[in-house]
Amino acid sequence: MAFSKNVKFDYFKVYATRYNKEKEVVEEIPCDLSDLFRQLQGIQVTERVYWMGDDQARLQNLECINDKWNLHFVRIRKSDFPIITKDDGTYSYFEDFEDDEGLGEEISALYDPSNYIIMMRRNRFSLSPTAVSNYFTSVINEPGFNVIFRPLIHPRAVELLRKDHLIRSAEISISDIKNARTTTKKSLGQILDKAGDIKESVNIRFKISIEPKGSKKSSRIPIYEEIEEMVNDPNVQKLEVRRKADENSSVEPVDLIQHRLVDYYQFKESDFDTQARNILHETVISRMHTLYRKRVEEINNTYV
Structure with a gap:
């Protein structure tokens, strides 16, 4: 059986907070x-280190190719x-580690300065986006200056779901059901009306899905109209569908309340390096460039 690995890529816009003395x-x-x-390129790799508790984060390599920056971080345990x-x-147990050795978890990032977008792929135990932004803040070392990554949120997420889509599951979270819209209560059914009789706020988490095993490819849950009724109710805190x-x-997956731009790519067995027993940074960053080129127009026209 051929081996494969599905990898998620996140997109963020880079912001900075700083104190404006004139406007206070x-x-x-x-x-x-x-x-x-460019400043970091002139610093030895051994000096490009940021401490995270007992672990280190190190910017292993960075280079500018076609006006975009390729970044390779490692978290060292x-x-x-x-x-x-x-x-x-x-x-x-691991017994032959020297004092100057550790286990590294990689993260690859692609930065486009033309629209301040950073695209990131990380492993389960690697650096978080916040840790990377904190790294940049520490290097700049300017009082009151902080680097922040904001996820790219679709401004009209409900448009991502159409009536002809095959809805396979939906997960809904509603706060204070008594004050939810009548159409929302009706959409969920009479059981929610009973919860309104309770003399205090009641939260409800609702999930419906088709059993994947044995289901037809054309199967759907016929709840498009109900979801359409609920999406604009401010008491609906979460409305995610898989379609x-x-x-x-x-x-x-589509988050109809706050959909973040992400990409997925399934790396095949041929993408793995046999010696590293993993996908090399060079392979990942090459794929990131391809995915980003397909997304950049959408990013500039919709998300930014």
């Missing part, structure tokens, strides 16, 4: 990190190592 207010403005990156397991049922554009498409 803290301003948040788009931030171009290009000057910072020197404690809390995992164990080595064997198929015969035994396990052992397919048609029966031959993949299932995709």
Whole structure:
């Protein structure tokens, strides 16, 4: 059976907060990190380190290609190592690490200074986007100056769901059901009306989905109209659906309240490096450039 790995990529717009002495207010403005990156290129890699508790974050490499910056970070662990397991049922420990060695978790990032967008891929145990923005803040080291990554949010997320889509599941969260709109209560059914009799706020979490195993590719949950009624109710805190554009498409998640721009790509076995037993940064960043080129027009016209 061929091996594959589905990887998620997140998009953020880079901002900076700084104190405006003339207006006596803290301003948040788009931030171009290009000057910072050129400064970092002149610093030895051993000095490009940021401490996170007992772990280190290091900017391993950065380069500018076609007016975009490729960034390669590693988070270095020197404690809390995992164990080595064997198929015969035994396990052992990492014993031959020197004091200057550790386990590294990688993160790849692509930065486009033309619209202040940073695209990031990370592993489960690697740096968070906040940790990376804190790294940049620490290098700039200017009082009152902070680098912030804001997720790209679709301004009209409800438009991402159409009536002809095949809705496979929906997850809904409503706060204070008594004060939700009547249409929302009706959409969820009479059981929600009963909750309104309780003399205090009641939160409800509702999830409906088709059982994937054994279901037809054309199966759908016929709740488009109900979802359309609920999406503009301010008491609806969460409204996520998993839908397919048609029966031959993949299932995709859509957050109809606050949809963040993300991409997924399935790396195949041929993308893996046999020595590293992983996907190399060079392979990942190359794919990121391809995905970004397909997204940049949408980003500039919709999300920014």
